[in-house]
Amino acid sequence: MRWPTQSLLLSSLAAVISLSSCSRTGQPEVHVDGRPYSGVTLNVGIEAAPVDIALRNRLPRIREELGVEIQIVPLEYGTLFEKILTDFITGTGSFDIVVYFARYNGDYMGAGFLRSLDEYVQEYPPDYLDILPAFRKLYSEWEGRIYALPYDGDYFLLYYRKDLFGHPEERSDFKQRYGYDLGPPDTWDEWLDIAEFFTRKPGETLAGEVLTDNFYGISEYWGRARAYAWFLNRFGSYSGLFFDENMEPRINSPSAVAALEHCVQSFRYNTPGPLGHTWWNVREDLLFGKVAMIFGWPDVGKAAHEPTQSKVVGKVGFAPSPGVRDPDTGAIRRATALVSGRVMAVSQSCQNPEAAYQVIRLMSSQDVSMTNISEANSHCDPFRLHHLDHPELWKVRFDGLEEYLSASRAALDVGFPELTIPGAEEYHDVLSRHVQEALQRSISPQQALDGVATEWRAITRRRGLEAQRRAWKSQLSAMQQLNLVPSD
Amino acid sequence: MRDRTLARLLVLPCALAILILGIFPLIYALHLSFHSWQLPSLEPQFVGLENYANILQDKRFYWAIVRSCFFVVTTVGIQFLLGFTGAFVLSRGVRGLRLIGSLLLAPVMIAPVAVGAIWLPLFDINFGLLNYCLGLIGLGKVEWLATPTNALPCLMLIDIWQWTPFMLLILLAGFQSIPREPLEAARIGGASEWRILRSISLPMLTPVIGIALLLRGIDSFGKFFDTAYLLTRGGPGTSSETLNLYIYEVGFKFFRLGYGAALSFTMLLLALVGIAVFFKVFRVE
Numbered sequence: 001m002r003w004p005t006q007s008l009l010l011s012s013l014a015a016v017i018s019l020s021s022c023s024r025t026g027q028p029e030v031h032v033d034g035r036p037y038s039g040v041t042l043n044v045g046i047e048a049a050p051v052d053i054a055l056r057n058r059l060p061r062i063r064e065e066l067g068v069e070i071q072i073v074p075l076e077y078g079t080l081f082e083k084i085l086t087d088f089i090t091g092t093g094s095f096d097i098v099v100y101f102a103r104y105n106g107d108y109m110g111a112g113f114l115r116s117l118d119e120y121v122q123e124y125p126p127d128y129l130d131i132l133p134a135f136r137k138l139y140s141e142w143e144g145r146i147y148a149l150p151y152d153g154d155y156f157l158l159y160y161r162k163d164l165f166g167h168p169e170e171r172s173d174f175k176q177r178y179g180y181d182l183g184p185p186d187t188w189d190e191w192l193d194i195a196e197f198f199t200r201k202p203g204e205t206l207a208g209e210v211l212t213d214n215f216y217g218i219s220e221y222w223g224r225a226r227a228y229a230w231f232l233n234r235f236g237s238y239s240g241l242f243f244d245e246n247m248e249p250r251i252n253s254p255s256a257v258a259a260l261e262h263c264v265q266s267f268r269y270n271t272p273g274p275l276g277h278t279w280w281n282v283r284e285d286l287l288f289g290k291v292a293m294i295f296g297w298p299d300v301g302k303a304a305h306e307p308t309q310s311k312v313v314g315k316v317g318f319a320p321s322p323g324v325r326d327p328d329t330g331a332i333r334r335a336t337a338l339v340s341g342r343v344m345a346v347s348q349s350c351q352n353p354e355a356a357y358q359v360i361r362l363m364s365s366q367d368v369s370m371t372n373i374s375e376a377n378s379h380c381d382p383f384r385l386h387h388l389d390h391p392e393l394w395k396v397r398f399d400g401l402e403e404y405l406s407a408s409r410a411a412l413d414v415g416f417p418e419l420t421i422p423g424a425e426e427y428h429d430v431l432s433r434h435v436q437e438a439l440q441r442s443i444s445p446q447q448a449l450d451g452v453a454t455e456w457r458a459i460t461r462r463r464g465l466e467a468q469r470r471a472w473k474s475q476l477s478a479m480q481q482l483n484l485v486p487s488d
Numbered sequence: 489m490r491d492r493t494l495a496r497l498l499v500l501p502c503a504l505a506i507l508i509l510g511i512f513p514l515i516y517a518l519h520l521s522f523h524s525w526q527l528p529s530l531e532p533q534f535v536g537l538e539n540y541a542n543i544l545q546d547k548r549f550y551w552a553i554v555r556s557c558f559f560v561v562t563t564v565g566i567q568f569l570l571g572f573t574g575a576f577v578l579s580r581g582v583r584g585l586r587l588i589g590s591l592l593l594a595p596v597m598i599a600p601v602a603v604g605a606i607w608l609p610l611f612d613i614n615f616g617l618l619n620y621c622l623g624l625i626g627l628g629k630v631e632w633l634a635t636p637t638n639a640l641p642c643l644m645l646i647d648i649w650q651w652t653p654f655m656l657l658i659l660l661a662g663f664q665s666i667p668r669e670p671l672e673a674a675r676i677g678g679a680s681e682w683r684i685l686r687s688i689s690l691p692m693l694t695p696v697i698g699i700a701l702l703l704r705g706i707d708s709f710g711k712f713f714d715t716a717y718l719l720t721r722g723g724p725g726t727s728s729e730t731l732n733l734y735i736y737e738v739g740f741k742f743f744r745l746g747y748g749a750a751l752s753f754t755m756l757l758l759a760l761v762g763i764a765v766f767f768k769v770f771r772v773e
Binding site (some may be wrong): 111 | 526528613631633635636658723725726737741742743
């Protein structure tokens with residue numbers, strides 16, 4: 001860490017001295033100006049707006065409560081992984097705190113670039129058990145130690161147009177055509193029916209009005225960066241699993257192929273250009289009234305009810321993801337991809353780890369994180385029970401907030417985490433690339449996933465089979481403990 | 489003798505700088521290409537020629553070469569045709585040549601990332617200017633960057649837009665440097681403009697054309713990265729992935745340093761072969 005002036009150096013020295021004499025009462029010793037870490041400046045590497053908005057909004061409070069000055073180092077989303085890792089590897093020490101996608105845990109935590117927070121967690125508890133189990137076990141911990149606290153708890157919700165789904169004419173037409181009532185899809189088969197039903201051309205009628213433009217059943221993010229995430233929504237509910245216990249890929253198993261075949265079938269009902277879509281296109285397609293339903297991160301729900309951002313205010317309903325019906329029992333197996341959740345962690349090069357911990361503890365605290373996740377423009381999403389249990393504390397209020405939180409809870413109960421083992425970014429990228437090829441129909445789903453399996457084996461071999469197996473077993477065991485995948 | 493020593497001393501700092509900044513990294517990269525090194529592991533392992541053997545079996549590498557070559561031949565070819573035509577027209581005397589020259593230089597001066605930022609909204613399916621204009625004449629929306637067939641041509645279009653003026657200006661300078669006497673003598677002798685262009689201007693322009701094609705070819709093969717990275721990142725799938733995008737991903741995104749270095753050296757080798765063939769064909773000295 002570079003200190004720009006001598007005075008800063010002296011003040012930080014004073015801070016270090018004061019820190020070293022911290023009491024053991026769960027509260028840091030207070031500095032002479034009433035703030036425990038006065039004079040400490042910390043560099044935070046975080047994805048640029050809109051992700052950093054919550055942090056920027058809280059800077060006055062961090063300064064007020066802790067005395068810490070935060071310098072935000074904005075990073076570009078597409079190069080976040082390599083920029084932070086390069087800094088760690090070269091020991092440049094540009095970041096005291098990093099905010100990053102939890103799927104990088106294996107590369108950051110596993111490689112020893114982050115500080116364990118156990119000591120501080122014990123001394124200054126962060127309401128840790130209130131954090132939802134998946135975000136706690138899979139995103140914040142590595143090999144039984146706590147290294148991070150959540151910043152943004154991403155998961156998916158199904159958003160659908162209540163006005164269209166409830167329109168008598170549409171309901172009657174749908175029932176006549178498909179033989180069951182129109183509603184948010186319970187299964188992926190129903191998802192296809194509804195997507196097909198609502199895909200219409202100009203001149204056709206939608207909810208009693210003649211269309212002047214195309215209307216589409218769905219919009220999905222099949223761009224390279226996150227194509228794998230939209231696949232995982234199916235993959236999990238088709239009982240897919242990334243690897244077996246020996247690290248042999250199961251990504252080309254029959255259930256995985258079935259999941260990808262569903263993606264290919266679904267692809268035709270998308271708004272134009274899904275292979276180039278980003279999350280923003282998907283969100284816009286819903287908010288601009290172009291589609292009947294989407295899968296989206298929780299921020300869409302908040303935006304859907306903001307007149308400045310949405311043309312469909314009051315018309316959007318929420319539901320958990322569809323699933324796959326067991327032919328024998330009739331039970332529906334659902335899974336919601338937990339993709340792109342962000343955590344905050346302290347780098348090994350940080351000279352003031354305790355102050356850094358206090359910053360991330362404050363940011364993820366019940367009180368502050370409630371503000372972060374419930375502001376209209378923050379792009380942070382729930383990760384605590386507290387967030388789901390207290391709609392009255394939400395800053396953004398809209399009709400259906402209870403329904404939104406109830407759908408969130410249902411989605412989180414069946415969360416299907418992305419990989420967090422070392423090399424996860426590369427495993428996911430390979431998957432996305434081949435999923436895109438299958439969607440283009442240049443190869444079959446089976447060929448695409450066979451290709452994924454071959455490349456995954458090569459990645460595993462390169463990174464060391466034993467180390468990768470250990471990391472995967474640890475993730476698998478956590479997923480099984482949380483009942484996110486079957487234990488057999 | 490003393491002069492020679494002094495001269496060597498004066499050259500020494502420059503030679504050292506080249507050695508340290510240019511040659512050493514090259515040698516180090518060559519050394520690295522014989523190792524397997526997956527960061528964050530700090531222990532590169534010597535694997536001999538394994539990386540090069542793997543390249544020979546790497547289908548993604550072959551396709552990246554095909555795309556890169558297609559990109560270079562097409563973009564530089566079109567830039568040359570447009571630039572040559574423009575230079576020929578302008579060389580015949582046009583008012584405001586300086587102003588035109590300055591305006592033509594504008595795209596060349598824009599940073600590649602800014603070029604990407606300019607074109608990204610133009611290509612937007614829903615709100616892009618291109619689709620808006622197509623809509624005005626009753627045509628449907630085009631998925632510019634989102635289909636495998638369109639993505640690479642869109643990147644080529646941008647390269648042509650940005651670098652045709654450069655080609656034009658070099659060729660225009662070439663046209664203007666042709667001595668007037670042989671042209672006037674040919675005109676007095678009754679030669680047509682086409683005959684003058686073919687028999688006098690073109691042969692005299694050959695060295696300039698050669699240099700222009702060479703510069704643009706090298707630039708296009710090795711340096712068209714930033715804009716492509718911003719717009720498509722090689723996608724959808726790998727449909728617009730050129731060799732440098734692939735090498736970036738291997739070396740700097742997933743930190744396979746040894747394999748990345750081997751890919752870079754193979755790319756360098758290919759470029760050198762291309763340049764040698766080019767010199768042979770154009771007889772540029």
